[in-house]
Amino acid sequence: xxxxxxxxxxxxxxxxxxxxxxxxxxxxxxxxxxxxxxxxxxxxxxxxxxxxxxxxxxxxxxxxxxxxxxxxxxxxxxxxxxxxxxxxxxxxxxxxxxxxxxxxxxxxxxxxxxxxxxxxxxxxxxxxxxxxxxxxxxxxxxxxxxxxxxxxxxxxxxxxxxxxxxxxxxxxxxxxxxxxxxxxxxxxxxxxxxxxxxxxxxxxxxxxxxxxxxxxxxxxxxxxxxxxxxxxxxxxxxxxxxxxxxxxxxxxxxxxxxxxxxxxxxxxxxxxxxxxxxxxxxxxxxxxxxxxxxxxxxxxxxxxxxxxxxxxxxxxxxxxxxxxxxxxxxxxxxxxxxxxxxxxxxxxxxxxxxxxxxxxxxxx
Numbered sequence: 001x002x003x004x005x006x007x008x009x010x011x012x013x014x015x016x017x018x019x020x021x022x023x024x025x026x027x028x029x030x031x032x033x034x035x036x037x038x039x040x041x042x043x044x045x046x047x048x049x050x051x052x053x054x055x056x057x058x059x060x061x062x063x064x065x066x067x068x069x070x071x072x073x074x075x076x077x078x079x080x081x082x083x084x085x086x087x088x089x090x091x092x093x094x095x096x097x098x099x100x101x102x103x104x105x106x107x108x109x110x111x112x113x114x115x116x117x118x119x120x121x122x123x124x125x126x127x128x129x130x131x132x133x134x135x136x137x138x139x140x141x142x143x144x145x146x147x148x149x150x151x152x153x154x155x156x157x158x159x160x161x162x163x164x165x166x167x168x169x170x171x172x173x174x175x176x177x178x179x180x181x182x183x184x185x186x187x188x189x190x191x192x193x194x195x196x197x198x199x200x201x202x203x204x205x206x207x208x209x210x211x212x213x214x215x216x217x218x219x220x221x222x223x224x225x226x227x228x229x230x231x232x233x234x235x236x237x238x239x240x241x242x243x244x245x246x247x248x249x250x251x252x253x254x255x256x257x258x259x260x261x262x263x264x265x266x267x268x269x270x271x272x273x274x275x276x277x278x279x280x281x282x283x284x285x286x287x288x289x290x291x292x293x294x295x296x297x298x299x300x301x302x303x304x305x306x307x308x309x310x311x312x313x314x315x316x317x318x319x320x321x322x323x324x325x326x327x328x329x330x331x332x333x334x335x336x337x338x339x340x341x342x343x344x345x346x347x348x349x350x351x352x353x354x355x356x357x358x359x360x361x362x363x364x
Contacts, residue, residue: 008217013224015194030179034233035241037175048132051078051095053086058106064117067139068099073132090122097121097132109147161329169244172237173328174297176230177259177321181291183229184260185284187222188267192359193280215359218271219264219352226260227253247327251337255323258344262316265351272358291317316344 050068054061069077078095080086086098100118108115119136121129162169234252237243270283292298294308295317301309312318319340326332 005213005217005220008214009220011217013221030183030229030233031236033179034172034175034236037171046073047075048073048097048128049076049078049095050074051080051086051089051098053080053083053098053100055083055103056101056105056107060106060109060115061101064101064105064143065099067143068136071135071139073135086120090120093122093124095122096125096128097136099136168241169329170325172241172243173324174321176233176237176324177295177317178292178297179233180226180230180256180260180320181263181317182284182288184222184226184263185267185270185288186281187225188218188264189270189274189280189284190277191218191222192268192271193274193277196274197276212356212360215268215356218268219261222264222267223257223260226264227256230256230260243328245328247331248334251332251334252324252327255320255337255341255344258341258348259316259320262344262348262351265348265353265355268355269351269358272355291315294318295321297321313343314347316347319344 052065052068054065065077068074078089080089080098083100086100089095089098098120100120102116102118105115105117117140119133121132123129159165234245238245266287267284270287271280274280274283294301294304294312294315296312297317301312301318304312323332323337323340326336
């Protein structure tokens with residue numbers, strides 16, 4: 001039995017290695033996606049344009065404007081002349097925000113009276129405007145403190161695990177999960193479908209191999225390829241992108257193996273349903289889109305409705321995402337890793353069993 005499975009594993013690996021297109025798809029796109037998404041998939045607010053309508057033009061108004069212009073989030077400052085320019089500036093997205101300083105701003109400050117300024121934000125970019133609003137609040141708080149009006153309570157902020165809030169430290173570990181999922185699904189999703197499309201599936205049916213042996217021979221090469229791809233992505237993340245790795249490689253690879261088993265079960269299930277490789281690719285991406293959304297990659301799971309949070313419990317990407325981020329940035333202990341590994345193991349048992357049942361039924 002072991003010899004027959006080994007022969008099928010060698011055959012699958014040779015089919016991948018001899019296929020130039022398959023080699024290209026498995027190696028180059030994941031690395032390109034890692035580097036592109038690391039810098040493009042960011043929720044940081046920077047290189048923004050601020051518009052300023054200064055109707056005061058006094059020394060205090062100029063100082064406040066200069067403080068906003070010096071903020072790292074703003075790379076360009078537009079100067080408006082009249083209030084009629086405010087609406088078109090926001091409507092045409094020429095600026096993310098307009099700082100409106102009224103004509104009596106400096107006069108009120110010199111008399112010791114409260115003075116107000118208005119910040120008009122483009123609400124179509126929800127996340128960015130929230131960040132810009134936070135920056136503006138900090139700039140005004142510092143401006144008040146420098147004028148001798150410190151707030152009654154001061155807040156000292158210290159960021160653990162990511163002191164400088166570098167967004168790539170958050171994005172890249174998440175991409176390790178996403179790209180491992182994509183590779184595991186593609187290799188297994190195309191496997192059986194490729195056999196059917198090339199006409200070699202009938203040869204497997206008349207071979208001495210049992211259905212479970214064929215399934216194992218399809219799953220183990222995908223597991224090996226997934227681990228190798230994951231290793232390449234880890235090396236690129238740590239050596240090229242300089243993401244700190246503070247945890248245990250043994251814990252990471254152990255959880256990665258369990259995770260890939262769960263993903264491979266899904267991929268084999270999809271492949272058993274499909275008659276062509278095109279159908280398998282479409283089925284893979286039909287699964288990938290909701291899996292990514294429900295993994296906590298783009299938005300926290302806690303922000304989702306209760307019924308969706310329950311649905312995420314059957315998503316293996318949800319658990320592996322937490323493990324990879326934790327192992328990378330805070331050396332997640334073995335107990336915490338296990339708490340998120342056993343649900344993936346349970347999912348793997350279910351998906352592999354379902355794939356084996358469907359595969360056996362389709363062969364009969």
